[in-house]
Amino acid sequence: MNENEFARTARAWLDDGPTRMSDRAVLSALEEIHVTHQRRRPWWPARRATPVNIYARAAIAAIVVVSVGLVAINVLPRGSDGSGVGGQPTASQLASASPAVGIPELTQTFVSPMNGFSIGYADDATFDPAKPASDPSVEEGFAGIDFLSGPTYSLRAASAEVPEATSIDAWFDRETGFKPGDPCGGPHGELPEITIDGRSARISTDCPGQIEATVAVGRRAYRFTLYSEASDARAIFDAYASTIDLRPEEAASPPPS
């Protein structure tokens, strides 16, 4: 048997045999696919709280102690000599009794090099700009995310193009890993609305230690997530959110996949 005859014989032998997979087996595969999440490059963080480090916890504790002290000093009745019980607090004393503890003053501006937005930030916070996946200094899975570290909070931001075939709500649900019955978050289309840069956005505050807003401009989807265990986390988030300027045309535009 020469080479050609052997190849022909082998081909005929291989062609012989069952050619159809059973419908039951195909159905079973589809059922398993239905309950299987696609593995996505975590171009932004999953819905889980980032633990606040020990220094941040200490800072929160210190702020609480100082706040309580200030309230005690200014609100408790004083004596007529001004040193103790009795008397009423002055207007200035009342003002200083409720300081905007933890609400940052956002005097700096950060312009994302990849994600197509700018945002204000506080003097005592630092931004680590998003880097492409090709950058060797990027930790695996964290390419394309802008990181901000503040004293009692951190913020991550990223954006991506939503494919034409997918609805914005469905895309956000998939990217945030939402599944019906998930106690953390909700279907994107049913989350409470807020406004970011004049556009309708959605906000999720159900996940412990985390506040997240999502907004789309055309097909570009943005996600801003604040991690904080501070009692005024929502106020911090709102302060940041009010400074966001969405500039999709400036995005470096690498889709997440």
Place this chain on the structure above:
Amino acid sequence: MDLALVEAARSGDEEAFASIARGSADRLFVVAHRILRDVARAEDAVQQTLVTAWRELPALRDIERFEAWIHRILVNVCYTEAKRASTWSANVVALPVDGPATPDSTTTIVIRDALDRGFGRLPTEQRAAFVLHHHLGWSVREISENLGVPTETIRSRLRYATSTLRAALEADARTTGTTSRERMA
């Protein structure tokens, strides 16, 4: 392959992937069956391949390579399946009762049996290379690129597979010849 479907599936469209799965299942099954020579294990392999493909699809950068990519997954799953069952059991392929009569069906059965036995002795890697080459018609280079294995390794696997199967055929031919001569005597 409809690239629009692949693109949609890569973006998370489960329906699009279901269409791909339905359209690919039989083709993948044939390859898996020829490698594993077992219907149930071939079906398991295809199921596992489809689930893995769905899960990992967002990582596929070039959707035009989908076919090669999913076959690579399939072959890897077949390796695992083959390892799971340490012994290989050949399926008995029933001849079609009403099928066309071949001029020399005895020879066909003999050759088939010889190939079945020879194939059963091959390691899965050699079987896969042989199936991809002779059944899908992939060149050595295509197999090498699609499986991510050096060309020389694929060439070597094909060489070993071919010589094992040829040896099985020749051994059978000798036996058959002897039997025929014995009968003639």
